[in-house]
Amino acid sequence: MFKSSRFPIYYKGHPRMFVKDKPIFWWALKWVHARFIIRELTSVPVAFYAIILILQIRALSLGPEAYANFTNWLKTPLSLSLHVISFLFVIYHSVTWFNLAPKAIVIRIGKNRIPGLVITGLNYVAWAIFSVAIAWLFLNLDNLM
Amino acid sequence: MVSKITLEVFRYRPDQETQPSFDSYEVPCEKDWVILDALNYIKDQIDGTLSYRWSCRMGVCGSCGMMVNGEPVLTCATFLNKFLPGPVKIEPLEHFPVVRDLIIEMSDFIGKLQKVKPWIVRKEEKSLEDGEYIQTPEQLGDYKQYSMCINCMLCYSACPVYGLEPEFVGPAVIALAQRYNLDSRDQGKGEREEILSQDDGIWQCTFVGECSEVCPENVDPAGAIQRYKVAATNNWWKSLLMPWGKSE
Amino acid sequence: MDNFSHDVLIIGGGGAGLRAAIAVAEINPKLNVAVISKVYPMRSHTVSAEGGAAAVIKPDDSLDHHAYDTISGGDWLCDQDAVEAFVNEAPKEMLQLEHWGCPWSRQDDGTIAVRPFGGMKIERTWFASDKTGFHMLHTLYQTSLKYDPIQRYDEWFVTKLIVDDGRCQGAVAIELATGQVQAIAAKSVVICTGGCGKVFPFTTNANIKTGDGMALAYRAGVPLKDMEFIQYHPTGLPFTGILITEATRAEGGYMLNKDGYRYLQDYDLGTPQTEPVLRSMELGPRDRLSQAFVKEMEKGNTLEGLYGQFVHLDIRHLGEKKINAKLPFVRELCLKYENIDPVNEMIPVRPVVHYMMGGIHTDINGATPLPGLYAAGETACVSINGANRLGSNSLTELLVFGARVGSVAAEFASNQSDYTFDMAYESITEENHIKNQFFKEKKNQERIADIRKEMHKTMEEGCGIYRTENSLLASQNILTDLKERFSHVAIDDHSRTFNTELVAALELSNLLDLAESIVQSALSRKESRGSHQRTDYEKRDDENYLAHSLAYQEKDNKPRIEYLPVTITKWPPGERVYGR
Numbered sequence: 021m022f023k024s025s026r027f028p029i030y031y032k033g034h035p036r037m038f039v040k041d042k043p044i045f046w047w048a049l050k051w052v053h054a055r056f057i058i059r060e061l062t063s064v065p066v067a068f069y070a071i072i073l074i075l076q077i078r079a080l081s082l083g084p085e086a087y088a089n090f091t092n093w094l095k096t097p098l099s100l101s102l103h104v105i106s107f108l109f110v111i112y113h114s115v116t117w118f119n120l121a122p123k124a125i126v127i128r129i130g131k132n133r134i135p136g137l138v139i140t141g142l143n144y145v146a147w148a149i150f151s152v153a154i155a156w157l158f159l160n161l162d163n164l165m
Numbered sequence: 166m167v168s169k170i171t172l173e174v175f176r177y178r179p180d181q182e183t184q185p186s187f188d189s190y191e192v193p194c195e196k197d198w199v200i201l202d203a204l205n206y207i208k209d210q211i212d213g214t215l216s217y218r219w220s221c222r223m224g225v226c227g228s229c230g231m232m233v234n235g236e237p238v239l240t241c242a243t244f245l246n247k248f249l250p251g252p253v254k255i256e257p258l259e260h261f262p263v264v265r266d267l268i269i270e271m272s273d274f275i276g277k278l279q280k281v282k283p284w285i286v287r288k289e290e291k292s293l294e295d296g297e298y299i300q301t302p303e304q305l306g307d308y309k310q311y312s313m314c315i316n317c318m319l320c321y322s323a324c325p326v327y328g329l330e331p332e333f334v335g336p337a338v339i340a341l342a343q344r345y346n347l348d349s350r351d352q353g354k355g356e357r358e359e360i361l362s363q364d365d366g367i368w369q370c371t372f373v374g375e376c377s378e379v380c381p382e383n384v385d386p387a388g389a390i391q392r393y394k395v396a397a398t399n400n401w402w403k404s405l406l407m408p409w410g411k412s413e
Numbered sequence: 414m415d416n417f418s419h420d421v422l423i424i425g426g427g428g429a430g431l432r433a434a435i436a437v438a439e440i441n442p443k444l445n446v447a448v449i450s451k452v453y454p455m456r457s458h459t460v461s462a463e464g465g466a467a468a469v470i471k472p473d474d475s476l477d478h479h480a481y482d483t484i485s486g487g488d489w490l491c492d493q494d495a496v497e498a499f500v501n502e503a504p505k506e507m508l509q510l511e512h513w514g515c516p517w518s519r520q521d522d523g524t525i526a527v528r529p530f531g532g533m534k535i536e537r538t539w540f541a542s543d544k545t546g547f548h549m550l551h552t553l554y555q556t557s558l559k560y561d562p563i564q565r566y567d568e569w570f571v572t573k574l575i576v577d578d579g580r581c582q583g584a585v586a587i588e589l590a591t592g593q594v595q596a597i598a599a600k601s602v603v604i605c606t607g608g609c610g611k612v613f614p615f616t617t618n619a620n621i622k623t624g625d626g627m628a629l630a631y632r633a634g635v636p637l638k639d640m641e642f643i644q645y646h647p648t649g650l651p652f653t654g655i656l657i658t659e660a661t662r663a664e665g666g667y668m669l670n671k672d673g674y675r676y677l678q679d680y681d682l683g684t685p686q687t688e689p690v691l692r693s694m695e696l697g698p699r700d701r702l703s704q705a706f707v708k709e710m711e712k713g714n715t716l717e718g719l720y721g722q723f724v725h726l727d728i729r730h731l732g733e734k735k736i737n738a739k740l741p742f743v744r745e746l747c748l749k750y751e752n753i754d755p756v757n758e759m760i761p762v763r764p765v766v767h768y769m770m771g772g773i774h775t776d777i778n779g780a781t782p783l784p785g786l787y788a789a790g791e792t793a794c795v796s797i798n799g800a801n802r803l804g805s806n807s808l809t810e811l812l813v814f815g816a817r818v819g820s821v822a823a824e825f826a827s828n829q830s831d832y833t834f835d836m837a838y839e840s841i842t843e844e845n846h847i848k849n850q851f852f853k854e855k856k857n858q859e860r861i862a863d864i865r866k867e868m869h870k871t872m873e874e875g876c877g878i879y880r881t882e883n884s885l886l887a888s889q890n891i892l893t894d895l896k897e898r899f900s901h902v903a904i905d906d907h908s909r910t911f912n913t914e915l916v917a918a919l920e921l922s923n924l925l926d927l928a929e930s931i932v933q934s935a936l937s938r939k940e941s942r943g944s945h946q947r948t949d950y951e952k953r954d955d956e957n958y959l960a961h962s963l964a965y966q967e968k969d970n971k972p973r974i975e976y977l978p979v980t981i982t983k984w985p986p987g988e989r990v991y992g993r
C-alpha cells in the first residue's frame with residue numbers, strides 16, 4: 021500500500037493486535053453517534069415524500085376517481101401520523117444542513133471572511149422566503165385559477 | 166494533603182494474553198498534573214510495564230492521544246483534577262487496532278497521509294534565485310488553519326464513519342489535502358481530486374462534525390471536507406456542462 | 414530493501430535527518446536512503462520549536478552582520494569558517510523550504526516577514542507565527558514523502574553502531590512493535606538524533622531528547638566536542654519547563670523582578686526603553702539573561718513559587734490583538750498549562766535547560782573522524798554555536814548542515830563497496846547483550862526512575878548555570894556511583910511488544926555516559942565563557958581556552974579531555990557588548 025515504511029515486515033514477527041468488536045447498538049451509547057444515525061435515517065422520510073409524490077401523480081393520471089381515493093387515504097390517521105413524523109425528520113435534516121453551510125461555503129468581501137452566522141442566517145432567510153412563497157401560491161391557487 | 170484519584174487503565178499484553186483487561190492504580194492528584202503526569206507516575210513508581218506513547222508534553226507532537234472517560238483527548242493537555250473524585254477510565258484511541266496497552270497501530274493513517282500527495286505540486290518550479298513565491302497574508306489565511314494539524318488522530322477516533330468503514334481516508338488526511346489545494350503556490354488540485362473523489366474519499370463523510378469538536382488545534386476537518394465537496398460538485402457540473410473547459 | 418542494506422542510513426527523523434534524506438534523494442536518486450527513528454518523524458522534537466529561524470534576506474542586512482552576531486553571541490568559540498558557510502547558505506535553504514510549502518508569515522505585500530530575536534543586531538528571524546519548528550518539520554516530512562528512494566524505519570530504536578574494517582557500516586536497532594533486534598547495513602551513516610536535555614530535570618526538551626546519537630558515537634570512539642556548554646533559556650514555565658519563546662520578548666515583553674522592576678538594566682545589558690531594542694535588555698543573549706536571574710535570586714529579588722523561584726514576563730501592554738496575531742501559541746500554552754491569560758496576567762518564568770551547544774565532533778561538512786560516520790543537527794558540534802547559541806540559529810542549522818551532510822554522505826556511499834560484517838551475528842549478539850543487561854534477576858535490584866532522579870539532582874546542583882570545582886567534583890563522584898548502581902538495574906517488563914521500559918533503560922544508560930562527559934569537560938575548562946560560568950574562574954581565558962574541548966571515552970569508560978584550537982577567519986576575539 022505504501023512504500024516508505026517497512027509495512028510488510030511490521031506484521032511478520034508481530035504478536036496479534038487487538039481489535040475491538042463493535043456492538044450492534046454502539047451508536048446508542050453516545051449522543052453524538054445517535055445523532056449521526058438519526059441523521060442517516062432522515063433519508064428514509066425524504067424517500068417517503070418522493071414516493072408519495074410519484075403515487076400522487078400516478079393517481080392523477082388514472083382519473084378523478086383514483087385521485088379521490090388517494091386523497092382520502094392521505095387523510096387517514098395513519099397517513100397523517102406518517103407525515104408528521106416525516107416532517108419532523110425532514111426539518112431535522114434541513115436544520116443540520118443549514119448549520120453546516122458556513123463550513124462548506126467561504127465567502128470573502130475584500131480581506132474579510134463573512135462570519136458563519138451570517139451565512140447560516142441568510143440560508144434560513146432564503147428558506148423562510150421560499151416557504152412563504154409556496155404557501156401563498158397554494159392558498160391562493162383557487163383564486164388564481 | 167494531596168487528594169488521590171484512581172485510574173482504570175486498559176491493559177493488553179499480546180505476549181501473555183489474548184484478551185485485554187483493566188488495571189486500577191491509585192495516584193496522587195496534584196494540582197498541576199495532566200493525565201500524562203499520572204501515567205508517568207504509574208510507570209516510574211508502581212508498574213514499569215505500562216506502555217504508552219508520549220514526547221513533548223506541550224500538545225504539539227501529537228503522540229499522546231487516548232480515550233479518557235470515553236472521549237478522545239491529548240493526555241498532556243487534559244488536567245487530572247477535572248476528573249475528581251474519579252475513577253478515570255483510560256483507553257487506547259478508538260477505531261484503531263491495539264498493539265499493546267495504550268499504543269495503537271497507526272500505519273494505516275501514515276499510509277493515507279502519503280496517498281493524497283501532501284506536498285507542493287508545480288508544473289514549473291520557480292528557481293531559488295528568483296526568490297520566494299509571493300503570498301499575501303490573506304492567501305496564507307486561506308489554508309493556514311488546515312496546516313495546523315498535529316496528526317494526533319483524535320478525529321479518527323471520533324469519526325463513526327471511520328469506525329464502520331476503515332477504508333475511509335478520514336478527516337485529518339482530507340484536511341491536509343485541502344491545506345495544499347488552497348495554498349496559492351500549489352497546482353496539484355487535479356491530481357488530488359482523483360484520489361479524494363474515489364469511493365473511500367470525501368463522499369463517505371456524512372457530516373457528523375464530531376471530528377472538528379475533538380480537534381485540539383481547531384483544524385476543523387469537517388469544514389475542510391464540506392468545502393471540498395462543494396468544490397468537487399462544482400467541478401463535476403462544470404465538466405458535465407462544459408466538457409471542453411478545463412477543470413480546476 | 415528487505416535485506417536491511419542501504420546506501421545511506423540516517424539515524425533520526427527530525428529537521429536535520431529529513432533534510433539530509435531529501436538531499437541524498439535529490440543528489441543521486443539511485444541511492445537507497447533509509448531514515449530510522451524511534452518515533453514517527455513528525456513527533457521529533459523539532460516540532461516544538463516556536464520562535465523562528467534566522468537567515469539574511471532583507472536589504473539592510475548583511476551576511477557579515479549575521480556572522481558577527483553569531484560569533485560574538487558564541488563568545489568567540491565558534492569556528493568562523495563554519496559560521497561563514499552557515500550564514501552564506503542559510504538564505505538559500507530557507508527559500509528552498511518556502512518553495513516546498515512552509516507557511517512562513519508574510520508582510521502585507523506577500524514577501525517574507527522577519528522578526529527580531531535575542532542577540533541579533535538586525536531583524537532576520539523568519540517565522541511561521543509561533544509554531545515555526547512545527548511547520549518546518551511537517552513541511553519537510555510531507556515533502557520527503559514524494560521521494561521514492563527514501564525508505565523509513567518508524568519506531569525503531571538504534572542501540573549500537575557497527576564499525577568494521579575501520580569504517581562505520583551500519584547500526585543495530587530494535588523494532589519497537591515486534592521487539593526484533595536487527596542489524597542494518599549502510600555505506601554511510603548519518604546521526605541526526607537531536608540534543609540531550611534530559612540529562613537535566615528541568616528542561617524544555619521532550620522525553621525523547623536523550624542524546625542517544627551522541628552516546629552511540631562516543632562509544633564508537635568518536636569524541637564529543639564542547640559538552641560543557643549547555644544553554645539555559647531564561648523563560649520557561651515553572652514545573653512543566655514549557656518554553657515561552659524568545660519571540661515574546663522580541664515583540665516587546667518585559668522581564669520583571671518581584672518589585673516589577675526591569676532588573677536586566679543592572680547587569681550591563683543596557684537601559685530600558687518602552688520599545689524593544691535589538692541586542693539590548695530583554696533582547697540580550699540567553700546565557701547573560703539566565704545568569705542575571707541567578708544573581709537576582711541571590712539578592713532575594715525573585716518570587717517564591719510552588720516549584721522554586723521565578724520572575725515575571727509581562728506582555729500585557731502588547732494588547733490582545735497583537736498577542737493573538739504574533740504569539741497565539743504562547744497564549745494557548747499559558748491558558749492550557751498554567752491557567753493564566755497573558756493578556757491580563759504576567760507569566761511566571763525561570764531559566765530552563767534548553768539546548769546543547771556541544772555534540773559529536775564533526776568538520777565543516779558534518780564528517781566525524783570515523784570514516785563513514787556523519788552527524789548534523791543539535792547532536793553535532795560543527796561548531797557554529799560556540800559557547801552560546803543564538804536563538805533561531807538552530808533551526809537554520811538543521812537545514813544548512815542537514816543538506817551539506819546529505820551530499821557528502823551520498824558521495825561517500827557512492828564510492829564504497831558492500832558491507833563486510835555478518836548481519837545475523839551482529840543482530841544476535843546485540844540481542845543477547847540487551848537481555849543479559851536488563852532481563853536477568855539481580856541482587857540489590859535498582860529502579861530506573863530512582864537512578865534517573867539522582868542523576869537529575871546532581872546535574873542541576875553541580876553543573877547548572879554557575880559551576881565550581883567542588884560542585885563538579887561532587888557530581889562526578891555521584892555519577893560514578895550511579896553508573897555502578899545502573900549495572901544492577903532490572904526491569905519489570907520482559908515482553909517483546911513495544912517495551913517502553915527497555916527503551917527508558919537504554920536511554921538512561923546513554924544519559925549517564927553523556928552526563929559524565931559534560932561534567933568532565935566542565936571540570937577541565939578553567940575559565941568562564943558564554944554559558945559555561947565558573948565562579949572559581951570568572952574571566953574568559955583566551956590564552957589557554959580559545960579551544961574546543963574533545964571528550965574521548967577511555968577503556969575504563971571514563972572521559973579523557975583534549976583540546977582543539979578554534980578556527981578564526983575575520984573576527985579576532987573581542988568583548989561581548991550588549992546594550993551599549
Ligand SMILES: Cc1cc2nc3c(=O)[nH]c(=O)nc-3n(C[C@H](O)[C@H](O)[C@H](O)COP(=O)(O)OP(=O)(O)OC[C@H]3O[C@@H](n4cnc5c(N)ncnc54)[C@H](O)[C@@H]3O)c2cc1C
Nearest residue numbers: 425426427428429451459464465571607790791805807808
Ligand atoms: C521548546 C523548544 C523551542 C525551540 N525553539 C527554537 C527556535 O525558535 N529557533 C531555533 O532555531 N531553535 C529552536 N529550538 C532548538 C531546535 O528546535 C532544536 O535544536 C532542533 O529542532 C533539533 O533538531 P534535530 O533534527 O537535530 O533533532 P530532533 O528534532 O530532536 O530529532 C531527533 C530525531 O532522532 C531520532 N532518534 C533519537 N534517538 C534515536 C535512537 N536511539 N534511535 C532512532 N532514532 C532516534 C528521534 O526519533 C528524532 O526523529 C527549540 C528547541 C526547543 C526544545
Ligand code: SF4
Nearest residue numbers: 314315317318320380
Ligand atoms: S485534524 Fe485535529 S484531531 Fe485530527 S489529527 Fe489533525 S490535529 Fe488531530
Ligand code: FES
Nearest residue numbers: 221222227229241
Ligand atoms: S506529548 Fe506531545 S502532544 Fe501530548
